[in-house]
Amino acid sequence: MQFIDEAKIYVFAGHGGDGSISFRREAHVAHGGPSGGDGGNGADVVLVATDRATTLLDFKYQQHYRALSGEGGRNRDQYGKSREDLVVPVPVGTLVLDETTGATIADLTEAGQRVVICHGGKGGRGNIHFKTPWNQAPRIAEPGTRGESLTIRLQLKLLADAGLLGYPNVGKSTFLSTVSRARPKVADYPFTTLTPHLGVVALSDTRSFVLADIPGLIEGAADGAGLGHRFLRHVERTRVLLHLLELSHDPEREPLTDFDVICRELVRYDETLATRPQVVALTKLDLPEVREAYPELARRFAKRGIELLALSAATGEGVKPALERLWLALGR
Numbered sequence: 338m339q340f341i342d343e344a345k346i347y348v349f350a351g352h353g354g355d356g357s358i359s360f361r362r363e364a365h366v367a368h369g370g371p372s373g374g375d376g377g378n379g380a381d382v383v384l385v386a387t388d389r390a391t392t393l394l395d396f397k398y399q400q401h402y403r404a405l406s407g408e409g410g411r412n413r414d415q416y417g418k419s420r421e422d423l424v425v426p427v428p429v430g431t432l433v434l435d436e437t438t439g440a441t442i443a444d445l446t447e448a449g450q451r452v453v454i455c456h457g458g459k460g461g462r463g464n465i466h467f468k469t470p471w472n473q474a475p476r477i478a479e480p481g482t483r484g485e486s487l488t489i490r491l492q493l494k495l496l497a498d499a500g501l502l503g504y505p506n507v508g509k510s511t512f513l514s515t516v517s518r519a520r521p522k523v524a525d526y527p528f529t530t531l532t533p534h535l536g537v538v539a540l541s542d543t544r545s546f547v548l549a550d551i552p553g554l555i556e557g558a559a560d561g562a563g564l565g566h567r568f569l570r571h572v573e574r575t576r577v578l579l580h581l582l583e584l585s586h587d588p589e590r591e592p593l594t595d596f597d598v599i600c601r602e603l604v605r606y607d608e609t610l611a612t613r614p615q616v617v618a619l620t621k622l623d624l625p626e627v628r629e630a631y632p633e634l635a636r637r638f639a640k641r642g643i644e645l646l647a648l649s650a651a652t653g654e655g656v657k658p659a660l661e662r663l664w665l666a667l668g669r
Contacts, residue, residue, distance in 0.1 A: 342493040344396035345436060348425075349403040351379025353458030353481025354417035356466075357410035360474065371475055372414050373464040377407030379457030379484040380420035386445035390428040393493050404455075407481060410463040417460060422453075428493055430574065436488040446574075454489060458482035497549035499663050500575035502603075504595055507583040508620040511650040513550040516660060540660060546667060549575060573607060577614045577666040579659065582645075584619070584627045584634075592619060592634055592645075614666040618646040618659050 354376025361369040382404050402425055408417030427433075433442040433452065443452035461479030468475055501509040517536025539545045551572055572578070580599065582592040596617065603610040619634060621627050631647045638645035646662065648655030 342393060344393040344491045345400065345488065346396050346491065347401045347486070347488050348382045348455050349401075349486045350382050350455035350457040350484030351404040351406040351420050351423075352484045353377070353379050353460040354407035354409040355480045356461035356463035356478035357412060357415075357417075358464045358476055358478045359412035361413070370473065371464040371468050372412050373478055374410035374412070374414050374416040375463050375466075376410045376460030376479075376481045377417035377419035378460050379406045379481070380404035381422045381453050381457045382455040383422045383424050384427050384431075384433060384443070384445065384452050384454055385424055386429045386431065386448055386450045387426040388429050388448045390426060392428065393431070393491055396491060404457060404484065406484070407458070407460045409481075410460070410478070414463075414465060416463075419460065420457065422457075427491060430494050432492040432494060434490045434492065436490045442489065455485035455487050458484040494574050495549050497575050498546040498667055499577045499579055500549045500551050500572050501581060502551060502572070502578050502599055502615075503581040503620075504583070504585075504590075504599070507581045508650050509550050509581055512579075512581065512620070512648075512656070513548060515650045515653065515656060517548060538660060538663075540664060544664060546664065548579075548663075572603070572610060572613075575613070577616065577663055579663055580615050580617045581620050582617065583621055584624075584630055593637055593641075596638075596643075616646065616659060616662045616666060617643055618648050618655070620648060620650065622647045622649040622654055623652045 356376050357373030359371070359373040361372045382402060402423060404423035405420040407419050410417045427445060429445065429448050429450075431445045433445070433454070434440065435442055442454065443450075445452065459482045461481045464475045464478045467477050501513065503509055513536045516538045536548050536550070537545055538548050580596065582595055584592065585595070600611070603613075617638065619627065619631055622631065627647075631645075635645045635647075646655060646659050648659050650656060
């Protein structure tokens with residue numbers, strides 16, 4: 338299944354039905370009189386958050402959502418039928434924006450949460466409502482009002498307790514597959530992960546949390562470099578970040594510099610992310626050169642007031658302590 342986290346859709350509420358102009362013609366009804374019923378109300382368009390969907394893929398194939406209009410009124414005092422709401426399910430974590438103004442309409446963060454996007458039109462009154470002592474046979478009725486229409490943008494932001502951060506190929510996907518049943522693609526080249534992945538980490542029978550693997554970030558990500566800021570939005574909802582670093586073979590990169598670069602990109606995207614708790618860990622501890630370099634790197638980070646952990650997702654060494662630190666940072 339494709340992971341689609343943004344979509345533009347067009348929604349149209351139903352129009353109200355027109356009121357009717359009619360008169361009684363039954364032989365047994367003395368003096369006749371007006372008998373035109375009211376029109377029915379048009380249907381609203383309602384978005385409902387559901388945990389049964391994890392992507393906006395459905396909106397790639399259907400962009401137009403049009404609710405039914407109310408029926409017109411009929412003779413013999415019969416009212417037109419009002420229509421039921423058009424309910425459109427969206428994944429939990431969907432942000433709804435007005436495409437024209439960019440204003441936030443709703444943030445659907447809980448299953449079952451509902452929001453009316455467009456209100457349906459009201460049915461018009463039939464001529465039975467316009468009879469007066471001086472106008473016994475009114476030939477007027479109200480038309481139904483038009484339903485609202487709107488172009489909206491849906492943005493999916495993953496709901497995870499903790500998020501994995503780091504440069505491409507630092508071992509985030511390997512770490513997630515080691516600590517959960519998630520199976521993101523793992524390979525020895527940059528940008529293996531092109532879509533976010535979620536995994537449930539079970540520390541014990543009673544302790545668990547959701548961990549998100551965010552695609553690798555590089556310098557300039559907030560401006561769209563690499564995979565761009567498209568995936569930075571998934572970091573916004575996480576409560577704590579696990580920042581993974583590697584001892585790169587690139588002479589222009591080193592762990593402390595990488596750490597600063599990613600932190601700057603977070604701040605540039607959203608300043609509130611700078612205050613998000615971070616657990617920092619050096620990966621690939623099973624490699625001799627990494628194990629040898631770790632003590633000196635830990636001292637350099639300590640001068641910044643940052644504790645640098647070390648782990649190997651391949652062997653499992655140091656993984657449990659890192660998870661316990663995440664649990665403590667979550668405050669559970």
